[in-house]
Amino acid sequence: MVNSAVASLEERLKAEAARLGFAACGFAPAADDPVRAQRLETWLGEGHHGTMEWMETRLHHRRGPQSLWPEAQSVIALGMSYAPAADPRALEAHPDRARISVYAQGGDYHDVVKRNLKA
Incomplete structure (x- = not known):
């Protein structure tokens, strides 16, 4: 309780x-979770991270929060x-029109989230 x-x-x-x-x-x-850490290591070993090399080079930091902050x-x-104002699915009925990915319609989410975290 x-x-x-x-x-x-x-x-x-x-x-x-x-x-x-x-x-x-x-x-x-x-607390670090060894099962999830192993799952991440396997996922990386299978190359699912594509060109995001930083995920592999920083694996030791990604095992869990206490890997970075032992006192946590x-x-x-x-x-x-991160939804746009307009429904992105509205253009599905118009295959002749270009569509812009939802994540590209707003500001960089790294900046948006950081700004709110620092508020």
């Missing part, structure tokens, strides 16, 4: 995340909608 102080803190963090524009906020233990106890996971 989660004690009331932790529950209260989680609710305040969720409210602040929503205020900053995040659509989702959750919490998880920061919990992780706050945030989600932000």
Whole structure:
């Protein structure tokens, strides 16, 4: 059972995340997960990361949060909608028209998310 102080803190963090524009906020233990680390290593070994070489060269940092921050106890996971104003599926009925990928219609998501995280 989660004690009331932790529950209260989680609710305040969720409210602040929503205020900053995040659509989702959750919490998880920061402990490394050897099963997931092995799954990532296998995925990388099979070349599924394509040209994202940094994923392989930084594998030791990607095993889990405590690989980077040994003192970490919990992780706050945030989600932000990146949906465009117009429905991207509306053009499916018009194969003669060009379509721009959803991720290319807005600002660079790295910048958008960082800006909200730093607010």
